[in-house]
Each structure stands twice: as C-alpha cells, then as structure tokens.
Amino acid sequence: MIVPGLPAPFSLIALERVGSTNDEAKALVGAGRAGDLLVVSAREQTAGRGRQARVWVSEPGNLHCSLMLAMTDGMATAAQIGFVAAVALVDALGELVPAARFRCKWPNDVLCIGRKVAGMLLEAADDTWLVLGIGVDVAHAPPPGQVMTPAVALADLGYGGEAAAVLAAFCAAFAPWLARWRAEGFAPVRAAWLERAGRVGEPLTVRPGGEPLHGTFAGLDADGALLLDMAEGGIRRIVAGDVFLGR
Numbered sequence: 001m002i003v004p005g006l007p008a009p010f011s012l013i014a015l016e017r018v019g020s021t022n023d024e025a026k027a028l029v030g031a032g033r034a035g036d037l038l039v040v041s042a043r044e045q046t047a048g049r050g051r052q053a054r055v056w057v058s059e060p061g062n063l064h065c066s067l068m069l070a071m072t073d074g075m076a077t078a079a080q081i082g083f084v085a086a087v088a089l090v091d092a093l094g095e096l097v098p099a100a101r102f103r104c105k106w107p108n109d110v111l112c113i114g115r116k117v118a119g120m121l122l123e124a125a126d127d128t129w130l131v132l133g134i135g136v137d138v139a140h141a142p143p144p145g146q147v148m149t150p151a152v153a154l155a156d157l158g159y160g161g162e163a164a165a166v167l168a169a170f171c172a173a174f175a176p177w178l179a180r181w182r183a184e185g186f187a188p189v190r191a192a193w194l195e196r197a198g199r200v201g202e203p204l205t206v207r208p209g210g211e212p213l214h215g216t217f218a219g220l221d222a223d224g225a226l227l228l229d230m231a232e233g234g235i236r237r238i239v240a241g242d243v244f245l246g247r
Helices: 021-030 080-096 163-184 187-195
Strands: 011-018 038-045 063-070 102-105 109-112 115-124 129-136 203-207 213-220 226-229 235-238 242-245
Touching: 011 021, 021 038, 021 063, 021 115, 021 129, 038 163, 063 163, 080 102, 080 109, 080 115, 080 129, 080 163, 080 187, 129 163, 163 187, 187 213, 203 226, 213 235
Parallel strands: 011 038
Antiparallel strands: 038 063, 063 129, 102 109, 109 115, 115 129, 203 213, 203 242, 213 226, 226 235
C-alpha cells in the first residue's frame, strides 16, 4: 500500500519486515507495478546485502530503502546514479546533523569521521528499470567484527530523529540532482561529488580483486572511474574494487 510521507514526486511503500527492499522493488518491476521514484522501505531487513553480495546489517531504527528509476535511455550510464545519490545523501545528512562533516567515498559510500555511515547498491531490474538501494545507519552502527569498514551511526553524531526523516531529507535533495543529471549529464554531478570527496593527494589502498594497489587519490575520470596516482606506476584507472583510506 502506498502511504504518505515523502515530498512529490516520490511515492512510498512502507513495509514492516522484508528480506531485501531491493528484491521487493525488483518484484514490483516484474509484476508491472514499477513507478519512477517509487520507494520501498522496510523497518527491518532479514537478508539485506551490499556490493558483491556482502551482508548488510539491517537493524530496526536504521534506514533501509530502495528507489525505482526509469532508465529510458538504457543502462549504459546507470552507474552514475550512485554518484547522484551520494551527493544528495551527503547534502541531506549535512542538513540533519550540521555539526558533522560527511563525505563521499568511491564508489558508493558516505563517511563521517573516517567511518561508514551509509552505502548504496545499484541493481538493474530489467532493461529500463534501475533499483537504487540505500542503507543508512541511523540509530545503530554494526560492531567492528561484522563489517569490513568501521561504521558510525547518525545517533552517535548527535542526531535524534528517525529513519523516516532521513529518507524524506534524502528525497528532497535527490530530486533536483537527478533532474540535473537527466538534463545535463554527468559533468555537474562529477564536479559536485569531487567537492564532497577526499582531497586530491590523499593516500588510498585499492583492492580491485587481486593484489592491493597503493597510491593517492587523483580524482575521477569523465565516466566516474577512480584515478589512482601510483607515482612511478603512473595514473591507474579503477572501474571496480574496494577502497580504503590510507595505506
């Protein structure tokens, strides 16, 4: 059932307990019930997942949601939606917790004080529908033994609100950025993401699937790939992998 609670043009299906909100959204696409900017949220996920099928800890009190996005021009640029969402989420969280400094981390995380506060998962439902899954640690952060990257919750940063308010704030920030991306392409989103990311020259370690690569952050290319400056090894273009701050 669609319920009120989000700014136009978003609509919301709020559920109590599901396996995965991404799976719920993809099932709606398969049933012919998709809608652009239709959001599926759940109080609790029992089978939440992140990139590479990693377990996403989904406690009640945190935000678990998935947005359906119509990709009328196909999926060639679908990965750019992750950057659009990251920019919007950093802006929204900054409004909710002004004392904290949030930043984007490639490819799909949001950090604060060097710890992960949110992540995203993009999945194609079919050739024309993309599902954007978002998880934000609002009330609880998973303990170190359960996650690859240290985490922090908004509550630890002084936020006293609920997950529903975080979702509404994100939607309000996401709508204009999505409209701009659809009208102007990736360039303005790339510039905004870089403004909200780490400093050029910051040490990074990247694990693209093989041996770890060490270098410094050199920005993004025009398609959103990470540029890693490996000194004598030159600039390495990274299209997939896990990124860790420092060496």
